Amino acid sequence: MYAAHLRLISEGGDTTDVLFGAGATLRATPSSSVNLVDWQRSPWTRVLLSCGEGDGYELRSRGEVVTGKVVERNLVRFEGRELIEIVTGERRLLRSRGGFVPASRPGRSFLDRSRAARKRPRSLIDVDLDPAQQGAVALPAGQSVLLLGEAGHGKTTVALHRLRHLLATASFPMRAAVLVPTEGLRRLIQPLVRRLGIDVEVMLYETWAKGQAEGSFPDIPGVESQNATAGVIRIKRDPALRPILERLAKRRPGRVNDDRDASGVRSKAHARRGDLQHLFGDRALMRELALASRQRIGAAAVDEVLEHTHVQFSERAEKEFAHVVDRERLIAVDRRAIDAGTPMEDAATIDTEDYAVLFELDRLRALRRKQPPTEPRHYDCIVLDEAQEFAPLELALIGRSLAPTGTLIVAGDADQQVDPDVSFESWEQTTRELGAAAYERIILEVGYRCPPAVVALGRAVLERGSPPEAAPAAPAADDRPIFHHFDNELLLVDWLAGELRELSRLDRRATSCIICRSPLTARRLHGLLRFGATVSLVLDGRFVFGPTGHVTTVEQVKGLEFDYVIVPDASAGTYPDDAPARRALYVALTRARHQVLLAAVGPRSPILERTAERVGEGMG
Secondary structure, eight states, rough: OOOOEEEEEEEEEEEEEEEEEESSBOOTTTTEEEEEEEEETTTHHHHHOOTTOOOOEEEETTTTEEEEEEEEEEEEETTTEEEEEEEEETTEEEEEEEEEEEEEOOOOOOOOOOHHHHOOOOOOSOOOOOHHHHHHOOTTTTTEEEEEESSSSSHHHHHHHHHHHHHOOSSSSSEEEEESSSSHHHHHHHHHHHHOOOOEEEEEEEHHHHHHHHOTTSSOSOBBSOOHHHHHHHHHHHHHHHHHHHTTTSSOOOSSSBOOOOTTTBBSOOOHHHHHHHHTTHHHHHHHHHHSSSOOOHHHHHHHHHHHHHHTTTTOOOHHHEEEEEOGGGSSSTOOOOTTSSTTTTTTOOOOOHHHHHHHHHHHHHHHTTTTOOOOOOOEEEEEOOOSSSOOOHHHHHHHHHEEEEEOOOOOOOOGOOOOOOOOOHHHHHHHTTSSOOOOOEEOOOOOOHHHHHHHHHHHTOOOEEEEGGGGOOOOOSOOOEEESSSSHHHHHHHHHHHHHHHHOTTTTEEEEEEEEEHHHHHHHHHHHHHOOOEOOOOOSSSOSSOOOOEEEGGGTTOOEEEEETTTBBTTTOOOOOOOHHHHHHHHHHTTEEEEEEEEEEOOOOOHHTTTGGGGGGGO
């Protein structure tokens, strides 16, 4: 079976037919002018995805440049072994009893560019604050605030304006920090902070925590690990770790190396790096944690954290072989470190999750000794965005870093909690961990980002009705999210490439994002789309905000927004009807300022089946 067909004519006048199928490549006999190729690997896929009928092509194949013209381009669909649909050029043909008959072919899915341009603000801060938002901004200094609201309701906007208000009205130079969980959000917010005239650095939590720890625990290594597994990270962020730390606090501090600071003064901290080895290298303690955890932590994760800890407390090869006189013998062929790319690559490192663990152990041990704990650097104001993504010990460290009379600004939405390593309990528990005994809870009820139809679908996905006082306007027929079904991935990729090219033609200023649920899907789609569209793969938060297309995952887009959002894997297998999938789909949908398109190969998600009245049907 095949899914597409090209008829090509070379410059020399030779005609070749290429059939695109899936699986192992099957070439016809040398005398045949028909080639059956694997579309995922064949260089001819570039021609299929980038050229229409009548277009010329140039392709490098086997070291030679092949040129010619596309004579025919057909996408086909089979039912069993019977050909039932052909899409060729601008025509769509469906099989009937009397043969193939013309059928309507849907146009492109994107809305009119002028509507998108009118809706597009310059940035998150270029909005007029409503009375509720203004009231939150103008609260007095020292009054901590918890900003809650649905996606696109201005939580980050209000937080930044409140920060500016506090800095502008302070009678002393305030030390402030803005902490976020992802690199993408940091890159989005930092320019906005500068435009507001605020001289404050927006920091990833892990970068900030490293600075706090290095100022308090001089014996920690300056290199962070690169290979901690998901199981290791989950264990180190689990709430069940705290009772085990209370028991460990009874022991003397562990010591691995000299714990003097740069001036030679011995550290007075109540915790040492060696405590991490005694904690995460103890099988009995890790098994106890796994049993007490509310998350599913199996024996494999316990083995992983034990092995990871063993590596971390091993010496690096350069130090182990420091006695070698001929130093040239310690230089690898590729000029990298000897351990690089080996199982020992994480020797003599620390995990970002360890910083909060050390501070908590220090506090517990100081409490037992009736001595003051090691204090992290204090801030007069801390802004914490997407607070639902932080683990309890991380929240505790942030709270301890606030000056006694400081101001805490916390923004979040529990419905957008998608980090699998965090188990969000409640906002009461979050503020308790932050040490905010008194705070103003403000719920923002006016949405600014998403069209009404997307808001309605998002609420339906979460199985939540619209509050009467904030019910969205009735969805307009032309801005409803549209769902497309495809029989195979080639048809999906062809559709994606065509939509992205059409969007670029309609509105060169538009931002678009293909949001997948898993990195594996994102990598595969990006690798295939590169043949027919210009998009960048972003799996590390390094977005370039501007008129460009991205392929990324749900975890990377928290707090971000784009004109157009495409969810290409809205299938039953990727989004089952459970709470994590509903939250992930909600986050993906609500990144859109203008329009959402959904697609799937095979049956669509049962979440979308349940909300079918909110989704228009497209034809794949």
